Amino acid sequence: MQEIKVTLTTQKKEKPAADKLGFGNYFTDHMFVMDYYADKGWVDPRIVPLANLSLSPAAVVLHYGQEIFEGMKAYHTPAGKAVLFRPEKNMERLNLSADRLCLPKVDEAFCVEAIKKLVAIDEDWIPEGENTSLYIRPFMIGVDAHLGVHPAKHCMFIVIMSPVGSYYKEGLDPVKIFVEQEYVRAVRGGYGFTKTGGNYSASLKSQEKAEGMGYSQVLWLDGVERKYIEEVGTMNVMFKINGEVLTPSLQGSILGGITRMSCLELLRAKGYKATERRISLQEIVDAAHNGTLEEAFGTGTAAVISPIGELIVGDEHIVINNGKIGETAQMLYDTITGIQNGLIPDEFGWVQEVK
Numbered sequence: 001m002q003e004i005k006v007t008l009t010t011q012k013k014e015k016p017a018a019d020k021l022g023f024g025n026y027f028t029d030h031m032f033v034m035d036y037y038a039d040k041g042w043v044d045p046r047i048v049p050l051a052n053l054s055l056s057p058a059a060v061v062l063h064y065g066q067e068i069f070e071g072m073k074a075y076h077t078p079a080g081k082a083v084l085f086r087p088e089k090n091m092e093r094l095n096l097s098a099d100r101l102c103l104p105k106v107d108e109a110f111c112v113e114a115i116k117k118l119v120a121i122d123e124d125w126i127p128e129g130e131n132t133s134l135y136i137r138p139f140m141i142g143v144d145a146h147l148g149v150h151p152a153k154h155c156m157f158i159v160i161m162s163p164v165g166s167y168y169k170e171g172l173d174p175v176k177i178f179v180e181q182e183y184v185r186a187v188r189g190g191y192g193f194t195k196t197g198g199n200y201s202a203s204l205k206s207q208e209k210a211e212g213m214g215y216s217q218v219l220w221l222d223g224v225e226r227k228y229i230e231e232v233g234t235m236n237v238m239f240k241i242n243g244e245v246l247t248p249s250l251q252g253s254i255l256g257g258i259t260r261m262s263c264l265e266l267l268r269a270k271g272y273k274a275t276e277r278r279i280s281l282q283e284i285v286d287a288a289h290n291g292t293l294e295e296a297f298g299t300g301t302a303a304v305i306s307p308i309g310e311l312i313v314g315d316e317h318i319v320i321n322n323g324k325i326g327e328t329a330q331m332l333y334d335t336i337t338g339i340q341n342g343l344i345p346d347e348f349g350w351v352q353e354v355k
């Protein structure tokens, strides 16, 4: 493996108070960077003081969106050890996204090591306090100065980190979700299954509309018939109907969440019936009407589990579980965060120490 050159900052920043963090507002002292050249491969892996980038205004990422990213978190266990949650899955997914956007693949094991090294260096940035963690944002951009539309020959892979509190101001309180029936996020054959900025720029208009009406996020329907449930803005979605947990199957337009995967594994290990299949919006509305819709919740690294208290479908407001968190969502939240924080034994081998 290549050696990672470390240059430490001489000006450590002051750390924000744990109760004022919010999400993604502050950044740690260092970042990881490496460059890719088509004729050399990945070179010059380095940890350096966090600083602005210098790019050509013709850099392809600025014009054609050749960008992918990941989102993961580091936690402190009660014993004071810094740990990561299934980081190899993030690097696996990064390569899946890279393939679709014609970006170069990375050495997954090397990148996990690089991230561990970066976390170890900025370990004092892992906040202490309930619902806090250190959010890690690896990303890759094409930086060739070239206005033709071609896959980039010079790319950068960078990892920055941000101490965070709750993703939603609601915390674990149920959120209100607007079912989007006008705009769509992704179609099969597109790149909905990748973590790329373009999926998010496509979502902003709708997100703004939902927020303007007082709702936290948007629930997307399939891009062709606008009939089947896809996912929520930054989360996958699960429903509990008649005792069975249902989540949309991965068919190319939905992001395959690591929290989603972990929830499914956990549910099945605990003897719940958990099914991945196409789910129509009508099925959810019908279940709400006949009293079998027991729970709905989002799953994602940022919020882990986010219970949905209300779904807004056209003029109808569907209140779920009296607007309270349900038993399954609570169990998943407690178990996953318990494993992440080292409070519950890690039977699945999901947690890795950084050093």
Ligand SMILES: *Cc1c(COP(=O)(O)O)cnc(C)c1O
Binding pocket: 071, 195, 199, 231, 232, 233, 234, 235, 236, 255, 256, 257, 258, 259, 260, 299, 300, 301, 302
């Ligand atoms: C990141 C993301 C998720 C959640 O994935 P996790 O790996 O669980 O964090 C869900 N949907 C979209 C669109 C995402 O970008």
